[in-house]
Structure formats: structure tokens, C-alpha cells
């Protein structure tokens with residue numbers, strides 16, 4: 027008995043020691059203040075050679091210093107803040123702590139971004155991408171609130187989820203990046219948040235909207251699992267984005283509600299939808315696909331409804347969530 031108790035005490039001690047030094051996977055307890063570093067790639071190719079903002083290339087603007095007045099740099103700087111505010115306000119997560127990196131350049135752990143980024147043989151180019159080296163890269167004309175939040179959310183997904191790097195898992199990475207990108211856009215209070223652009227993705231870009239979560243078909247994405255427009259040709263760059271369609275549609279249905287595919291959904295509203303998708307992201311098992319997404323959303327809702335007083339979720343919200351999942355025909 028004593029022996030067992032001693033063993034348990036030791037276990038507790040070592041667990042708390044580990045807890046004291048480990049960075050929590052979700053970053054929820056971190057209070058790291060916002061710290062940004064933004065660089066101008068000036069149309070250099072990023073991705074093949076080491077190209078770290080703050081190391082190989084000096085920063086243009088950072089928290090506490092630098093030069094104002096470069097439109098692209100200033101936009102990136104602003105969107106790093108608005109996306110950080112979204113994660114802080116909604117989930118208590120410090121984005122700087124969670125996805126920032128310290129290059130020992132004197133700027134500390136910071137969210138890093140580069141603008142006017144080119145790719146080998148593609149210059150100028152209007153794509154944006156997140157690098158595993160923890161840097162958001164924006165091509166010419168790729169700066170909008172939803173797309174910036176999309177790229178930073180790739181870093182978040184890498185940090186808090188078990189989503190894999192192939193098949194439907196890779197599509198769900200794109201889907202969650204779009205969904206949280208649009209959630210951040212819808213709640214950032216920007217002047218362009220009008221009802222007619224709700225759920226449009228890239229609406230703030232010079233090139234305009236290029237995906238629509240409410241109506242994925244508008245840009246050739248399917249609304250239902252393996253439905254019209256589904257890409258059966260493999261999960262290359264094209265396929266992963268196309269097959270993110272049903273998840274975006276699902277986020278729209280759960281949030282706003284609608285009648286679709288013979289099902290009528292009463293939306294649970296933006297605040298609860300944001301919490302639901304966050305909980306589901308963290309619940310997804312390793313290499314999850316669409317079947318696991320449906321399970322995670324249903325399970326997350328049930329858990330929240332159990333704590334109705336603190337979460338505001340009701341059993342009825344979970345019925346609506348299940349109906350929406352049925353509407354997009356998840357397996």
C-alpha cells in the first residue's frame with residue numbers, strides 16, 4: 027500500500043515536472059504577447075534555398091520598430107495581429123507562442139511573414155503558403171484577412187492536430203485552414219464584412235473571391251462527400267483543395283443553417299460554431315478523414331452540451347450538427 031502510494035506520488039511529481047517545462051500542445055495557458063516580424067522578399071524565390079525572415083533577409087517591420095508605409099508589409103503586419111486576436115479571444119491561444127519561431131536574430135520568438143514572395147519559375151505569383159519552417163509567405167496580391175488567417179492556421183493545425191499529410195487528411199488541413207480563415211475574417215470587424223461576401227474566400231484580394239464555403243460549386247468544389255465535382259484523381263495540390271469543399275459547406279450549414287440536399291438545418295450561430303470546430307480539430311485521430319470529421323464534430327458537440335452552463339450548447343445544437351453532417355453526406 028505504502029509502496030503503491032509512493033509510486034503514485036513519484037508519478038505525480040514527475041508529471042508535474044514535465045508539465046512545468048513542456049509547452050502545452052494547445053498553447054492555451056500561454057500569455058506570450060503578440061510579436062511580429064515581416065520581411066519583403068522583393069520577388070525572390072522562397073522555399074528552395076534557406077530564406078528566413080530575420081536571418082537571410084532583414085525585416086522591414088516588426089513589433090516595436092521598422093519602417094511603415096509599404097502597403098504589402100503593412101497589410102501582413104495587420105493581418106498577423108487580427109488573426110492573433112481571433113485565436114486569443116476565441117480560444118485563449120497565443121499565436122506567437124504556438125507558431126512563432128526564434129531565429130536568434132534579436133527579435134525573439136515571433137510570428138514571421140514575408141511578402142512579394144516568388145516561387146522558382148513563377149514570378150510574380152499570387153499564391154500564399156505556410157512553410158514548415160514556420161513562416162507565412164505571401165505572393166504579390168495575396169494579402170487578405172481570410173487568406174492570411176488560412177496560412178497561419180496551417181501552423182496551428184500542425185501544432186494542435188494529428189491530421190496527416192495525405193489523402194482526405196490533407197484535404198481536411200485545407201478545409202480547416204479555410205474555415206478558420208473565414209471565421210477570423212467574419213469576426214475581425216473589417217470594413218468589408220458585408221453580408222454579400224459572407225463565406226466568400228479571398229473576397230479582399232485584388233483578384234477577388236476564389237472559393238465559396240456556402241456555395242463550393244461556384245468554384246468547382248463538391249458540396250457533398252464524393253459528390254458532384256469530387257476529385258478522384260489523387261491528392262495533389264489541386265485535389266487537396268478541391269476535396270475540401272464538403273467541410274466548408276458543413277461549416278456554413280452548422281453556423282448559419284439552410285435547407286440543402288433534403289435536410290433543413292437551424293444554424294447554431296458563429297460563436298458556438300467556432301468553438302465546435304476548434305474542439306473537433308483537436309479531437310481528430312491520427313490521419314483522420316471525412317468519416318472521422320463527422321465523428322469528431324458529433325462528439326465535440328455532445329461534450330459541450332454536457333457542460334451547457336459554461337458552453338451554451340444544447341442537445342438541440344447537436345441534432346442540428348448531425349443533420350448538417352447528413353446533408354453533406356459524410357461517410
Ligand SMILES: [Ca+2]
Pocket residue numbers: 171210211212213214215216218219
Ligand atoms: Ca473581415
Ligand SMILES: [Ca+2]
Pocket residue numbers: 172208211223225226227228229230
Ligand atoms: Ca472572406
Ligand SMILES: [Zn+2]
Pocket residue numbers: 176177180199200203
Ligand atoms: Zn492551405
